[in-house]
Amino acid sequence: MIPGSFSYHRPASVADAVKLLSDLGEEARPLAGGHSLVPMMKLRLATPAHLVDLHGIAALKGISRNGNNLIIGAMTTQHELLASDEVAKAMPILHEAALLIADPQVRYRGTIGGNVANGDPGNDMPALMMTLEATYRLEGPGGTRDVAAADFYQGAYFTALEPGEILTSVSVPVPAAGHGYAYEKLKRKVGDYATAAAAVVLTMSGGKVVTCAIGLTNVHETPLLAIDAAKAVIGTSLDAATLKKAAAAASAIMAPAADARGPVEYRKHVGGIMVTRALQRAAAIAK
Amino acid sequence: MNDLTPTREQRSAALEGMGCKRKRVEDIRFTQGKGNYVDDVKLPGMLHGDFVRSPHPHARVKKIDDSEALKVPGVLAVITAETLKTVNLAWMPTLAGDVQMVLADGKVLFQNQEVAFVVATDRYAADDGINKVIVEYEPLPPLVDPFKSMDKDAPVLREDLAGKTSGAHGPRKHHNHIFEWSVGDKELTDAAFKKAEVTIKEMISYHRTHPSPLETCQCVCSFDKIKGELTIYGTFQAPHVIRTVVSLIAKLPEQKIHVIAPDIGGGFGNKVGAYPGYICAAVASIVTGKPVKWVEDRIENLTATSFARDYHMTTEIAASKDGKVTGLRVHVLADHGAFDACADPSKWPAGFFNIVTGSYDFPTAHLAVDGVYTNKAPGGVAYRCSFRVTEAAYCIERAMDILAQKLNMDPAELRLKNFIKPEQFPYHSALGWEYDSGDYHTAMRKMMETTGYAALRKEQAEKRAAFKRGETREIMGLGVSFFTEIVGAGPSKNCDILGIAMFDSCEIRMHPTGAGIARMGTKSQGQGHETTWAQIIATEIGIPADNIMVEEGNTDTAPYGLGTYGSRSTPVAGAAIAMAARKIKAKAQMIAAYKLEVHEDDLEFDIDGFRVKGLPEKFMSMKDICWAAYNSVPPGMEPGLEAVSYYDPPNMTYPFGAYLCVMDIDVDTGVYKVRRFYALDDCGTRINPMIIEGQVHGGLTEAFAIAMGQEIRYDDTGNVVTGSFMDFFMPTAVETPHWETDFTVTPSPHHPIGAKGVGESPNVGGVPAFSNAVNDAFSFLGSTHIQMPHDFWRNWRAAKDLGAVA
Structure with missing residues (x-):
């Protein structure tokens, strides 16, 4: 549990960070909150020769409103996200989900950018961002580009990030007023990854679902959008048969690993239940 | 007597004796981060050791190549079983009468078993070193399910026991069998089942788990070549037993071994046994002439210690x-x-x-x-x-x-x-x-x-x-x-560890001003001994608990004890405290009788001193008796006020x-x-x-x-x-x-x-x-x-x- 030696860099601008990462190549890793990278380094499963610490870049911090979007700087911590009235009002599901991430000590240090950019299927924010139709801004030696969260994840720890690129901010469209939302996460204990979790954002009219998006955490090597499950509930009043259908459709795309959280069958089963419960709770608070 | 004279209740409460919800005195340092744990021990020139561990649960060790490791800056030595054999320490005895490899000797028998010990100038270099030791293994079939351990074709795990048909606890019926232990009346019991109206039968498993104390196992060993003395700071629940074991297996005179258990962050049984880390750190210190620290990480603690x-x-x-x-x-x-x-x-x-x-x-x-x-x-x-x-x-x-x-x-x-x-x-x-x-x-x-x-x-x-x-x-x-x-x-008639009866001990030394120190054979790992032991003494001899300092964990100053585990401290050492306190009290009574000019039988103990029966004004406090013990004891009596008790419980x-x-x-x-x-x-x-x-x-x-x-x-x-x-x-x-x-x-x-x-x-x-x-x-x-x-x-x-x- 002792890391190998490495060089430490603390650039003051995104441009400097990008330059460092491009120049140093694969031997360099950007450091945000460090909750994933540092333990991997202590186990020597990651042995970067260079760490490029992003904490010195003021431009990567903060939450601002741009038209109908909330722009969240990549180095904004989960704690800062929780402290934001804007987030709590405009997209309460983010607030709710951030509270389910580990414990206060972790949230003081853990960042939004690190959470979504690492490609760890156990992280909660990626499925949330897909559900909310967020876009990630990536800055690299080739310039700046925006990638939809839904297109970002390619495999466990594999993302659309190109060498030298840094995820600098997340842009999240504000959901419709009166939308219903819920993030249902089954975990064994505080600090654990989800056994299965489901995010739901929906709108209702006259007791029927008008729009719906469903995201799934930790039931596949990437976060998932349960598109068929979401389709199945549109136009319904979420009666028992519909819920069952939606849960089955969601379970059908799950491919979790068997681990101490349970065998595959269990994780898929409770994944379906998380979908059901999230739908019910979201519907109950939709106006 | 006037209004300011404390009542009996007030005098009794002032002692904070038995039954009092006395606040834990040790928490003053623990809650301020001022505890002193093994990893806080930093000696001049101290080196650090770390283990190369086996990735295989069962394998033959074909070759250990340390040449690259020795090139790592800061790495001073790589100790293997071959090194340990030169001092006859490749294997060590266990508390259960078996022997255990200190470092892999030809074979590894469980995943994360200790294979080599890298000694370096700092913790980072040691870890760099272990990553450069190349071990060649030949994997063997692992035996995981205990229910298959005695199958005819089960792999032979312990080649060192080949041909041994009996172990420390009697006959062995298979190469993977350790002992069979039975007790009770089989015939009578079988008969009871035969005529029973109702029976139940169930295989009830209690799964493998781990004590996982907050602080992992660790030690600092320091060998003084000039004096030939070995000092071991360690997370020991039973420091005296460790001293004796080290003396027996390392062939060092016991008076030249100093075992010190400082503050311990939880034990729960995990810190009773002797681990390869202790032996390797001691050998490394003897070899290098410098203090050597070994500190387990969480993975090592969960997967390799008890x-x-x-x-x-x-x-x-x-x-x-x-x-x-x-x-x-x-x-x-x-x-x-x-x-x-x-x-x-x-x-x-x-x-x-x-x-x-x-x-x-x-x-x-x-x-x-x-x-x-x-x-x-x-x-x-x-x-x-x-x-x-x-x-x-x-x-x-x-x-x-x-x-x-x-x-x-x-x-x-x-x-x-x-x-x-x-x-x-x-x-x-x-x-x-x-x-x-x-x-x-x-x-x-x-x-x-x-x-x-x-x-x-x-x-x-x-x-x-x-x-x-x-x-x-x-x-x-x-x-x-x-x-x-x-x-x-436990009672010496049926309990011993390696031949040492499982008594426990207390030494109380009262100082002239009515204060004192109690030294114990036990070792708190969080149980609050410094608080509770003083409360027993307070009630027994009438000196406030706050005036009694409790000291544990240093084998040079503490009387021999068998340590703290198995809920034995209060039943055994708690009794030793009361018995030592009663010896103090008996001498105090003689001193009081002399000072009050009465026969000691005319005195009765009253909360915090002795009173002449029937003459309530004639009273001498324990505090005053402590003073008198150092200047005016009865003729023929030795001055001072101290006692030691070794308590062998009857049951x-x-x-x-x-x-x-x-x-x-x-x-x-x-x-x-x-x-x-x-x-x-x-x-x-x-x-x-x-x-x-x-x-x-x-x-x-x-x-x-x-x-x-x-x-x-x-x-x-x-x-x-x-x-x-x-x-x-x-x-x-x-x-x-x-x-x-x-x-x-x-x-x-x-x-x-x-x-x-x-x-x-x-x-x-x-x-x-x-x-x-x-x-x-x-x-x-x-x-x-x-x-x-x-x-x-x-x-x-x-x-x-x-x-x-x-």
Whole structure:
């Protein structure tokens, strides 16, 4: 549990960070909150020769409103996200989900950018961002580009990030007023990854679902959008048969690993239940 | 006397003696981060050691190449079994009479076994070094399942034992067999089963788990070549035993070994044994002439130092139709891992598992235990319990519930019907123990009344009906547990460790100003000894607890003791304190008689001094007596006021308790909620109720963890898959239920202050309460026994197997 030696860099601008990462190549890793990278380094499963610490870049911090979007700087911590009235009002599901991430000590240090950019299927924010139709801004030696969260994840720890690129901010469209939302996460204990979790954002009219998006955490090597499950509930009043259908459709795309959280069958089963419960709770608070 | 003269109550309260909720004096430093732990020890020129460990559970070690490692800047030496052989330390004796490799000698027998020890100038260089040691292995088939260990074609694990048909505890019947230990009357028991009206039989497993103290195992060894002296700072629960063991195996004179256990961050049995890290650090210090520190990380602690439990108990009870037990038959298959490093008193290969008759009046019983080797880490320590007592309590408490279910009787009623009656104490159990005291019926009834047991059963019946009607997906379980512990090892007639009787000791030295120091053979790891030991002295001799300093852990200054584990400190050392204090008091009485010019028989002790009987004004305080002890003792008496006591207990003590767990389980997810947990403990005389409450909270939390998910699990190929707190269930305050505590007081008749010990009762009684609650919840769906741990997915699987989930 002792890391190998490495060089430490603390650039003051995104441009400097990008330059460092491009120049140093694969031997360099950007450091945000460090909750994933540092333990991997202590186990020597990651042995970067260079760490490029992003904490010195003021431009990567903060939450601002741009038209109908909330722009969240990549180095904004989960704690800062929780402290934001804007987030709590405009997209309460983010607030709710951030509270389910580990414990206060972790949230003081853990960042939004690190959470979504690492490609760890156990992280909660990626499925949330897909559900909310967020876009990630990536800055690299080739310039700046925006990638939809839904297109970002390619495999466990594999993302659309190109060498030298840094995820600098997340842009999240504000959901419709009166939308219903819920993030249902089954975990064994505080600090654990989800056994299965489901995010739901929906709108209702006259007791029927008008729009719906469903995201799934930790039931596949990437976060998932349960598109068929979401389709199945549109136009319904979420009666028992519909819920069952939606849960089955969601379970059908799950491919979790068997681990101490349970065998595959269990994780898929409770994944379906998380979908059901999230739908019910979201519907109950939709106006 | 005037208004300012303190009343008797005020004088008594000022002592903060026994029964006082005295605040823990050690917490002043602990809560400010000012404790002094082994890793805080930094000696000039100190080096650091770290282990190369085996990735294989079973393999031949073909070659160890350290040439690249030795090129790493800062790396000074790589120690292997070959190095250790030059000082005859490649193997070490275990507490259980087996031998254990210090470093892999030709073979590795469990994953993460120590293979080589890299010594470097700092911790980072040491770790760089271990990554450069190249070890060539030839993998061998691993043996993981203890039930297959004695198969004909099972791989031979211990080649060093080839041809040895007997071990430390008698004959071996297979190359992977360690011992068979049996006790009780087999014929009589078999006969009881033959004529029994009702019998039950169940294989009850208590899975492998780990004590996982907050602070891992560690040491600093410093060898002084000029003086030939070895100083060892270590996380030791039994520092004197370590000194003797080191002296015997390293052939160093015992007076030249100084063992110091500073503050310890939890032990729970994990820090009783001797580990390769200690030996390697000592050898490295002798070789380099510099102090060497070894500190385990969490993965090493969980996967290589002593585990607990791993008992597979086939249990049978014979009974009459109306629920009177007539016989108990238990066979245990005990998985000891690769070496038998079980920490038990030497004559007890299965500890005190023969307490398995529990709180019940079994006319006859028979027990047999087979210990076997597997490719897993060695250990088998008493994780917050007396030796194998938790396993025994789980076994009988689960079995009594199974019997109650078969008889269609309430589990509490079945227990009440079979309890040993108050008038039967001292009670001789069918498996050989003499229970000192108990009033089980009172404790059980108090539990039932306080919790509203009857109403809870009624609610459960209603919920079950609602579940069957499809109105709820939640089931409710009531977990009853009534345990009897056996602690306070132990009487020299039957308890020793490597030939040293399991007494304990106290030395009290009073200073002229009415203050004093007590030095102990025990070693607190968080139990609060500095607080409670002073309280015993305060009550015994009338000096405020605040004036008594308690010192433990330095073998040069402390009297010889066998250490702290198995809830033995209060039963044994607590008695030694009282006996030493009484010696002080006896001398104080002679001094007081001389000063007050009366015969000592005319004096009576009165809270904080001696008073002349019938003449209340003629009084001499203990404080004044302390002063007098240093200037005006009676002619012929030696000055000073100190005493030492070595206490050999006449018997064990037998704490008991009645617990109830109320649990709700969502069958669709297997998620449980502990709605209520009530724990009534009878630990005899209560020294510090606040510390007792804290001990009960801690022990229940560990019991909760074990029953509901905490396991050391190996996959089929021998990989340990629970090597960190991501996978090994360590509950936080969020998951931990609310605890309700209660008590009755049945003093031990043979203990000087009547105390029995409490630290481990809640773990012993807690585990069956949780497991019985889960099993009780599912029983109406047709199950008789569901194995621990009861984590969410296993609860769901149980529901699914019983047809409650589609």
